[in-house]
Amino acid sequence: MTRPRILITETLGQEGIDLLREVADVDAYDLLPKEQLPEIIDNYDAVIVRSAHRLPRETLIGHPRLKVVARAGSGVDNVDLKTCTELGIAVINAPGANAVAAAEQAFAHMLAILRNVHLGDAHVRSGEWSRKKFLGGELHERRLGIIGFGKVGREAARIANGFRMKVYAYDPFVADEIFQAHNVTRMETLEELLPVSDILTLHTPKSGPQIGLDLLSTLPAGAIVINVARGGMIDEEALATLMDTGHLLGVGLDVFSQEPPPADFPLFRHPRAVLTPHLGGSTHEAMTGVAVMTAQGVIAALQGLTPPNIVNVPVPPLTPDEFGMLDEGARIVGRIFAQMHRTLHAPIVLSLKGPIPKNALPWLKQTVLAAILNEQLADRVNAVNALVKAEEQGLKLLVEERDANALPTLALRLEGHPETTTEVSLENHVPRLRRINGVAVDLPWPDIALMTVHDDAPGVVGKVGTLVGQYGINIGNLHLGRQENNHQALMILSLDQTVPDDLVRDLNQITDIHHVFVF
Ligand SMILES: NC(=O)c1ccc[n+]([C@@H]2O[C@H](COP(=O)([O-])OP(=O)(O)OC[C@H]3O[C@@H](n4cnc5c(N)ncnc54)[C@H](O)[C@@H]3O)[C@@H](O)[C@H]2O)c1
Ligand SMILES: O=C(O)CC[C@@H](O)C(=O)O
Numbered sequence: 001m002t003r004p005r006i007l008i009t010e011t012l013g014q015e016g017i018d019l020l021r022e023v024a025d026v027d028a029y030d031l032l033p034k035e036q037l038p039e040i041i042d043n044y045d046a047v048i049v050r051s052a053h054r055l056p057r058e059t060l061i062g063h064p065r066l067k068v069v070a071r072a073g074s075g076v077d078n079v080d081l082k083t084c085t086e087l088g089i090a091v092i093n094a095p096g097a098n099a100v101a102a103a104e105q106a107f108a109h110m111l112a113i114l115r116n117v118h119l120g121d122a123h124v125r126s127g128e129w130s131r132k133k134f135l136g137g138e139l140h141e142r143r144l145g146i147i148g149f150g151k152v153g154r155e156a157a158r159i160a161n162g163f164r165m166k167v168y169a170y171d172p173f174v175a176d177e178i179f180q181a182h183n184v185t186r187m188e189t190l191e192e193l194l195p196v197s198d199i200l201t202l203h204t205p206k207s208g209p210q211i212g213l214d215l216l217s218t219l220p221a222g223a224i225v226i227n228v229a230r231g232g233m234i235d236e237e238a239l240a241t242l243m244d245t246g247h248l249l250g251v252g253l254d255v256f257s258q259e260p261p262p263a264d265f266p267l268f269r270h271p272r273a274v275l276t277p278h279l280g281g282s283t284h285e286a287m288t289g290v291a292v293m294t295a296q297g298v299i300a301a302l303q304g305l306t307p308p309n310i311v312n313v314p315v316p317p318l319t320p321d322e323f324g325m326l327d328e329g330a331r332i333v334g335r336i337f338a339q340m341h342r343t344l345h346a347p348i349v350l351s352l353k354g355p356i357p358k359n360a361l362p363w364l365k366q367t368v369l370a371a372i373l374n375e376q377l378a379d380r381v382n383a384v385n386a387l388v389k390a391e392e393q394g395l396k397l398l399v400e401e402r403d404a405n406a407l408p409t410l411a412l413r414l415e416g417h418p419e420t421t422t423e424v425s426l427e428n429h430v431p432r433l434r435r436i437n438g439v440a441v442d443l444p445w446p447d448i449a450l451m452t453v454h455d456d457a458p459g460v461v462g463k464v465g466t467l468v469g470q471y472g473i474n475i476g477n478l479h480l481g482r483q484e485n486n487h488q489a490l491m492i493l494s495l496d497q498t499v500p501d502d503l504v505r506d507l508n509q510i511t512d513i514h515h516v517f518v519f
Pocket of ligand 1: 145282
């Protein structure tokens with residue numbers, strides 16, 4: 001197999017590059033000129049960007065080789081997710097890997113403003129020494145208002161508690177217990193939060209609230225506003241206006257509606273606006289964490305796996321063991337079922353037994369659908385685009401949950417046709433085939449399997465064994481089963497080597513054999 005090619009468009013931590021180079025040929029740029037990305041993207045299996053590049057639809061389409069797009073960071077607002085999902089391109093990010101760095105950056109801005117760090121520094125360098133010009137304020141006892149109580153927002157709360165601030169937060173999508181656990185007072189609306197925020201700090205994705213002059217005017221006089229999340233969500237003109245009037249003491253921005261900001265950026269005129277060039281994730285520690293998490297996700301996605309940091313598949317919060325087991329079981333049951341039923345004219349029923357967590361269902365459904373459709377379509381199908389492809393095919397997958405106390409089992413059948421059931425159980429970390437096309441079997445599922453459906457007559461097993469031996473292929477295990485209704489039998493062989501096409505052709509020439517399947 002040829003090694004995949006990976007393009008890195010902006011500086012990535014060396015630890016991540018080293019991991020990628022173990023499995024792929026990597027072209028790494030400190031900053032690829034923006035106009036070059038669309039020209040060269042066609043040559044790569046995976047592309048890793050940070051914040052300087054955008055990946056809109058027109059850059060993503062028409063590159064069959066491209067399988068993975070990664071954002072080395074948390075926000076994926078510069079990637080067209082919908083297009084990636086439609087094309088089966090896995091989108092990877094590094095959630096949380098730079099959350100501490102971003103939260104600390106917010107506090108760097110707060111302290112710089114409150115203690116005049118940047119102004120004092122310039123003052124001393126100019127040869128002056130006046131202390132009364134730079135009387136500051138303390139974080140201690142000040143009220144911090146956090147918008148967006150996710151990974152960065154919670155880190156900010158932890159730091160604020162250390163400074164003994166009073167912490168308030170607004171995030172309608174987070175449970176009460178999380179606020180309580182962080183010693184934070186929950187606010188129900190922005191209208192409630194802003195008037196009690198001596199310092200307001202924003203930590204939502206770009207899809208979060210837009211905050212304009214009206215709302216900002218409700219901040220207490222002398223307030224400070226910090227944005228290290230995404231540019232333009234807090235109206236920059238409005239911030240400058242409130243600095244002009246003296247309503248705000250300071251503004252700290254790490255992100256801008258246009259990066260870099262234009263020469264006439266309104267806050268340039270205010271010395272108490274502390275502005276940094278999108279440095280929130282730029283610490284050695286965060287760069288390493290982001291690079292490693294991104295590289296691991298890209299490598300797994302290139303191998304067709306579903307890493308926990310894939311953005312466009314609803315990965316459930318399971319342990320790696322639980323996840324791996326269900327993932328393997330879902331792929332096996334889908335693949336076998338689809339091979340047995342090439343035309344799927346009725347809805348398919350996915351029947352679940354045992355302790356399979358509810359929050360795993362959306363992902364499980366997508367993984368099973370992908371395994372089925374992969375056997376049928378020439379296009380790339382994976383858990384990313386399985387729903388889109390299933391809809392295109394008019395394929396319906398119904399889910400039924402049965403005995404929760406049974407062994408964990410995944411089964412597929414055509415609705416109304418129990419004789420089509422393929423079932424895989426997942427006990428003891430080994431997927432076992434329990435039923436195939438309605439016939440009870442019991443074998444640990446091998447990496448390579450050959451199955452024949454033949455007349456239930458003497459001599460067939462011997463003929464198959466001899467032929468497989470003539471091809472120099474070792475049989476690890478052999479399993480027989482009977483289809484009582486039509487006097488047919490099936491035989492499944494676990495093999496030590498892959499099955500050549502010629503062997504399949506020769507097996508098909510044995511008169512008693514009706515079908516040969518290779519898994
Ligand atoms: N400056 C940087 O270099 C830097 C570094 C890291 C993260 N970031 C940015 O910081 C932001 C937060 O990152 P994160 O990792 O904490 O993300 P996250 O997904 O963990 O948390 C975001 C939170 O915002 C909440 N939210 C969404 N819409 C909201 C709304 N309308 N009102 C209130 N809350 C809302 C969500 O419920 C979630 O809890 C993102 O925009 C990310 O891109 C910037
Ligand atoms: O350092 C970067 O690339 C920016 C990171 C940040 O914007 C993120 O979303 O994680």
